[in-house]
Amino acid sequence: MGIAEHIVLIVVAGLVGGLLAHACRQPLLLGYILVGVLLGPVTGGIAAADLHDLELLAEIGVALLLFALGLEFSLADLRPVRRIALLGTPLQILLTLGLGSLIGKACGWAWLPSVWLGGMVSVSSTMVVLKTLAGQGRMGTLSSRVMLGMLIAQDLAVVPLVILLPQLSDLGAGLPALAQAAAKVGAFLLLMTVVGTRVLPRLMGLVAGWDSRELFLLATTAVGLGVGYGTYLFGLSFAFGAFVAGMVLSNSEYGHQALSDIIPLRDIFGLLFFVSVGMLLQPQYLLDHWPQVLLVAAAVAGGKGLIFAGLSWLFGYGNVVPLALGLGLFQVGEFAFVLARVGISSDSIDTDLYNLVLAVAILTMFATPLVSALTHPLYLWRRRWRPREPLQSVNLPDDGLRGHVVIAGGGRVGSYVAQVLGRLGVPFVIVELNARRVDHGRAQGWPLVFGDASQRVVLEAACVAHARLVLVTTPVLAVTQSIVYHVRRLHPQVHIVARADAIEALEALRARGVYEVVQPEFEAGLEITRQALLHLDYPAAEIQAFTDATRRELYAPLYTGDAAAQDLARLRQASHLLQLHWVTLVSDSPLAGATIADSQLRRRTGASIVGLMRGGTMQPNPDAVTRLQGGDLLAVLADAEQLAAFWRLAEPTVAAPT
Numbered sequence: 001m002g003i004a005e006h007i008v009l010i011v012v013a014g015l016v017g018g019l020l021a022h023a024c025r026q027p028l029l030l031g032y033i034l035v036g037v038l039l040g041p042v043t044g045g046i047a048a049a050d051l052h053d054l055e056l057l058a059e060i061g062v063a064l065l066l067f068a069l070g071l072e073f074s075l076a077d078l079r080p081v082r083r084i085a086l087l088g089t090p091l092q093i094l095l096t097l098g099l100g101s102l103i104g105k106a107c108g109w110a111w112l113p114s115v116w117l118g119g120m121v122s123v124s125s126t127m128v129v130l131k132t133l134a135g136q137g138r139m140g141t142l143s144s145r146v147m148l149g150m151l152i153a154q155d156l157a158v159v160p161l162v163i164l165l166p167q168l169s170d171l172g173a174g175l176p177a178l179a180q181a182a183a184k185v186g187a188f189l190l191l192m193t194v195v196g197t198r199v200l201p202r203l204m205g206l207v208a209g210w211d212s213r214e215l216f217l218l219a220t221t222a223v224g225l226g227v228g229y230g231t232y233l234f235g236l237s238f239a240f241g242a243f244v245a246g247m248v249l250s251n252s253e254y255g256h257q258a259l260s261d262i263i264p265l266r267d268i269f270g271l272l273f274f275v276s277v278g279m280l281l282q283p284q285y286l287l288d289h290w291p292q293v294l295l296v297a298a299a300v301a302g303g304k305g306l307i308f309a310g311l312s313w314l315f316g317y318g319n320v321v322p323l324a325l326g327l328g329l330f331q332v333g334e335f336a337f338v339l340a341r342v343g344i345s346s347d348s349i350d351t352d353l354y355n356l357v358l359a360v361a362i363l364t365m366f367a368t369p370l371v372s373a374l375t376h377p378l379y380l381w382r383r384r385w386r387p388r389e390p391l392q393s394v395n396l397p398d399d400g401l402r403g404h405v406v407i408a409g410g411g412r413v414g415s416y417v418a419q420v421l422g423r424l425g426v427p428f429v430i431v432e433l434n435a436r437r438v439d440h441g442r443a444q445g446w447p448l449v450f451g452d453a454s455q456r457v458v459l460e461a462a463c464v465a466h467a468r469l470v471l472v473t474t475p476v477l478a479v480t481q482s483i484v485y486h487v488r489r490l491h492p493q494v495h496i497v498a499r500a501d502a503i504e505a506l507e508a509l510r511a512r513g514v515y516e517v518v519q520p521e522f523e524a525g526l527e528i529t530r531q532a533l534l535h536l537d538y539p540a541a542e543i544q545a546f547t548d549a550t551r552r553e554l555y556a557p558l559y560t561g562d563a564a565a566q567d568l569a570r571l572r573q574a575s576h577l578l579q580l581h582w583v584t585l586v587s588d589s590p591l592a593g594a595t596i597a598d599s600q601l602r603r604r605t606g607a608s609i610v611g612l613m614r615g616g617t618m619q620p621n622p623d624a625v626t627r628l629q630g631g632d633l634l635a636v637l638a639d640a641e642q643l644a645a646f647w648r649l650a651e652p653t654v655a656a657p658t
Helices: 003-023 028-042 048-072 075-106 111-121 126-135 142-169 171-198 200-209 213-233 238-250 255-280 283-314 321-328 335-345 351-372 375-383 412-424 435-444 456-461 477-490 505-511 520-535 540-559 563-577 601-605 640-650
Strands: 392-394 405-408 428-432 448-450 469-472 495-499 516-518 579-584 608-614 617-620 633-638
Touching (some): 003 028, 028 255, 028 351, 048 238, 075 111, 111 335, 126 142, 126 321, 126 351, 142 321, 142 335, 200 213, 283 351, 321 375, 392 435, 405 412, 412 428, 505 516, 520 540, 601 640
Parallel strands (some): 405 428, 405 469, 428 448, 469 495
Antiparallel strands (some): 579 633
16 A cells, blocks of 8 residues: 555554553653654564655645644734743743754764754743643643743744754855845745735635635635745745744634634644654664763753743743743753754754654653642742742732732732722732733732732732731632642631632632632533523523532532531522512503502512612612502512512513513
């Protein structure tokens, strides 16, 4: 079967590798690469011609990878950390190029392969970092946002590296070629600006109007690969053109659908790419050069870690951020394989350097989750030996804080809470680390403490010891647990209301002593379900019983063995069963024209009319001789069964509650 047989073999082996990587909670690409490493010796090797054909197919995977990256690219993602992402990342790449030169010099290499080594190891792994942050529950923290901003900028820097590095082999002819390439890039970007704003949106709109998912996928793929091929004919990188096409298309209203359609195709061709990369790594090379691989991996990881930590400190980030960046972004990323393939194809690097970079990349990727997990314990150890960092406070009262509410996190949820408390005149203070949110709170006139709420000194500045209530609005479980720990040390009796990012986090927070936990996605889903059942004409009593039972099932672990918490649960259940309902009484209702006493509502239904609005005037607690009229808006205090009985008594024309 030739190449078809090898493609089938690679896809099946890739599935096995992906399943193993998933079982080990590792990124799938690591499983693909390892399968590729094992596949060559097991199959006796693939013929050079067939392997070359596979590499050509893998180039399509690279183009689609960058096309999807362009579709996902958004300047909004870089805005909160734009300074370190747009200025710090190029500086980091230059410093890593210097690091590669030093490592190459120590190994006795010439300057060209040394610079290539620095370029290939300068990019970190977006896939591995995202998987690690999600597994550790650190998505949403300031350090994670800085990491993602720099990773996006690194991914963008791959494109100029692909253009620049091959020109270094001949500096005499390379400089004019580099200037010519820069001119071509400028002309191409200008052309794509015109085509992307006038032609591509109309083309995609025309295809979308035909309401054919197949044609839309075909059009999306044709745009990405077609523009990439055009840049290849133009003398530029095939992958660069695909990235620009994706970036232009992302600004149209069809960008999200194009991304969702292209991802499966990208993943299949990406599988071919990563497996073929692994097949080029020779196990014998690892056996013969393992000391060199370990030393270079240690030098790259240590050097990159220091560079990232130093840059984050230089750009004004303190606390745990420098440590988190140094221990999280030290690995060599998947785009190193792209650069390595460019180096092989342009004869800029040899097979030994290719194998070395491949081995270092795999080793550092596997080490990332283990090394990154050391961030929190190392940070706690470091704080024992370093003085406290100065804190900035805004709009705090002159007489101090006492009997107030501490809001840990000034994001959307924290801002909503602050608005309500401000209207009610309840004293509060927000603890926030994001400078943009602090500026927003300052503009609103809110009292704020600028700092990390998971640190004891910051909570002391917010006077947690004198607080009446602590609200933790961050969705990150690890951060919430750290905040709760320090709050309990400062004020053991204070009530804590926390937000849980997942149902699994409820028990963990309860064990930390959280008084009340709110799971927003669950509450939103339950309310949508309740509204749906109302529109489907389910009896109100059944709907209420269902929602109460569901809540009890979810929150039951929180109240086991805690008498006070169980009382709280019973009170909350009672509040759901006994609610105030507004009912409009129409003119032909049997209750219209009767007094409250004559209707005997209390005896017949158990419900009570506690308010009546008529002609825009509210009558609280109407007496028994009040005569009901059509058009009255009645405030009925009743549980679910009593309300259902009230509706039956007022049938057939009473309106549903509004």
